[in-house]
Amino acid sequence: MHRVVKAHVKNFNEKFDVGTDKSRVFEAFVNYCVFRAFSAENVDPKELIYTGDDPGIDGMMLFIDDSYVSSVEEVTEALGGRRRDADVTITFTQVKTSEKWSKAEINTFQSAIVDFVSDNNRYPNSDYMENCKDVFDSIIGNVGKIRDGKPRAQVYFATTARAADDREILAAREALEDAVAGTGYFSDVEVVLLNRDSVIDMWKAAEGQIESTLRVLGSAAFPRAPQIEEGYVVTVRARDFIDQILSDKNGKLRQRIFEENVRDFIGVDGEVNQEMAETISDGIKQKRFGILNNGVTIISPDIRISGFDIYMKDFQIVNGCQTSNVLFENREGITDDATLMLKIIETSDPTVVDDIVRSTNRQAKVEEDQFLATLDAVRAIERYFDAKGAEEDYRLYFERRKNQFALHENVKAIRVFDIKEIARCVSAMFLDKPEIASRYPNRLTGDMRSQVFNRKYQEEVYHVAAYTLYRLRLLLSNGKIDARFGKLRWHIIMAIKYFVFGADVPNMTSPKIKSTCEKIESFMSGNDDDTLKKIRDLCAHIVNIDEITRDKVKGAGLVGEVKERALGFRAQT
Secondary structure (H helix, E strand, O other), X not given: OOHHHHXXXXXXXXXXXXXXXXXXXXXXXXXXXXXXXXXXXXXXXXXXXXXXXXXXXXXXXXXXXXXXXXXXXXXXHHHOOOOOOEOEEEEEEEEOOOXXXXXXXXXXXXXXXXXXXXXXXXXXXXXXXXXXXXXXXXXHOOHHHEXXXXXXXXEEEXXXXXXXXXXXXXXXXXXXXXXXXXOOOOOEEEEEEEOHHHHXXXXXXXXXXXXXXXXXXXXXXXXXXXXXXXXXXXXXXXXXXXXXXXXXXXXXXXXXXXXXXOOOOOXXXXXXXHHXXXXXXXXXXXXOHHHHOOOEEEEEOEEEEEOOEEEEEOOEEEEOHHHHHHHHHOHHHOOOOOEEEEEEEEOOOHHHHHHHHHHHHHOOOOOHHHOHHHOHHHHHHHHHHHHHHOOOOOOOEEEOOOOOOOOOOOOOHHHEEEHHHHHHHHHHHHOOXXXXXXXXXXXXXXXXXXXXXXXXXXXXXXXXXXXXXHHHHHHHHOOOOOHHHHHHHHHHHHHHHHHHHOOXXXXXXXXXXXXXXXXXXXXXXXXXXXXXXXXXXXXXXXXXXXXXXXXXXXXXXXXXXXXXXXXHHHHHO
């Protein structure tokens, strides 16, 4: 592996603690970089790699719009009840640490993908890839709900070599692209040969700061206000907005800049968005676009104006997601005559950001449940994590706002829990719903959010549930617990609760639950051989890991079995 790439991979592994196997760490590194190119969601990179039979594919990920889906159930939920067709992208990766390109390895990757998507695939597959196959088949079974009638395919072959210029390698890339397109399963296929420089660029894009300088046609400043350093209303060319704000260096839409926006893009088929698109397509009306449109609101912690240039760093579009996406979708037809109004605000205060998000989106009939990050219950959890963390050397971090700790060099990703992950933890451990946490995580922040985030719950339950998962992950990653139990992690943290405390667990609103949490935390904090043996024996007692299938993990029947066996193990210990 090239030394520069190795240094970046080392930084990645220090942050995510993937393991010691260099090849697997590099696979996780590349898969994570690809993941972040398509989704702003958080993900544990260890979940993007696998062990077992190798069909010649190192990673396969599926994205519906900008959300990662990893189960058939999530596909069903994501596509169900939609008013517009979904944008679906499927990625395939093959990762080599070599500093040389190999035509034979590209050809092997090609045959593996063709075999994978076929009706009668013959290559051996691990459980991970079998699940990927089920997810793919589910997507193909729902093509009527997919934009263009088929998913797109993005195929990445990565090495640490220089950029490929050999005719044989370039021809192999074209053959791979033609072969995948020839399967007939994809509306569009792009094959990317990732070299050492492009891999590093993807890593920087995944984790680095976003900076842009935008030329303005005219501006007006707001008077200073509390917790707002600067604020401007500016007029810009729509073309410049697309090129400098919306597009990354590869010409793709920057998904990360919409993380604070409470609504996803609803597509060009909606009435308002269709009207916008028609305005853009009309040469005369396009000149009036800036006057007809309500504009876009951008928040940044660092804004600087110099002449007619405005510089922004780590900015977020908090209102105007629909306008931005319609402009990007129709970028080929945008001329220099089209303008756009921007409201640009400099603030770092989370409360002010929340107020701006709420007020700017209230005008667009946004449903209350989309303001999850501003819930009092969620704020209370953040305050508790901060207060408890101030007393600990190895604290956990609650990420109420996405990428809140991304630029904190000393904060390991394994210690950061976002809203969705906290919801999964507390639902599995204290609501006895590990199967929901495993297979339907979006429900927990959707129609079940009032059950998960209740202001009357004691904040300790959220912290100890996260801490239990954190400790379990450490034991799984360092091999002290059989890694195969990783797929049962949500069931295991529920089992730990029953093993430590018994059947009569206090209600989460009761002050008595605090002592329960203290006992669980004390148990999970143990680094001695006796504690480790109990956790290992508990895992072995609640299930026969050799008999656990994917269907059994997602079933409700396993939950009752695990609870009963955990209590039985407690009784005999």
